[in-house]
Amino acid sequence: MSDVASRLVFLKNLQSVTNKIHATNNIDEIMLALSQDICNLFNADRLTIYVLSEDKQSVVSRSKPALTPSRISSCQFPSKALPVTSPVQNRRQSARCL
Numbered sequence: 001m002s003d004v005a006s007r008l009v010f011l012k013n014l015q016s017v018t019n020k021i022h023a024t025n026n027i028d029e030i031m032l033a034l035s036q037d038i039c040n041l042f043n044a045d046r047l048t049i050y051v052l053s054e055d056k057q058s059v060v061s062r063s064k065p066a067l068t069p070s071r072i073s074s075c076q077f078p079s080k081a082l083p084v085t086s087p088v089q090n091r092r093q094s095a096r097c098l
Contacts, residue, residue, distance in 0.1 A: 017037050017041055031072050035064045048061055
């Protein structure tokens with residue numbers, strides 16, 4: 001498959017996953033219903049999603065480990081303690097972490 005054809009396939013799959021994400025109501029629904037699609041898209045074996053808590057004082061990570069795919073784990077961190085979240089929170093802009 002050529003680079004152009006494989007990129008087109010990826011972009012179509014990305015659009016499909018993005019549409020499914022927008023159709024969900026919450027993070028748990030994404031984790032349960034779409035984690036496999038997201039992992040397949042990016043050739044990953046696990047998924048972690050970070051969200052700002054409702055009170056906007058902490059960052060919550062929701063993970064679906066590869067060894068226990070039916071279990072979702074959650075961790076909460078004060079947002080001021082994380083170096084990436086403080087500038088993002090203060091500027092109210094997204095950041096790309098590599």
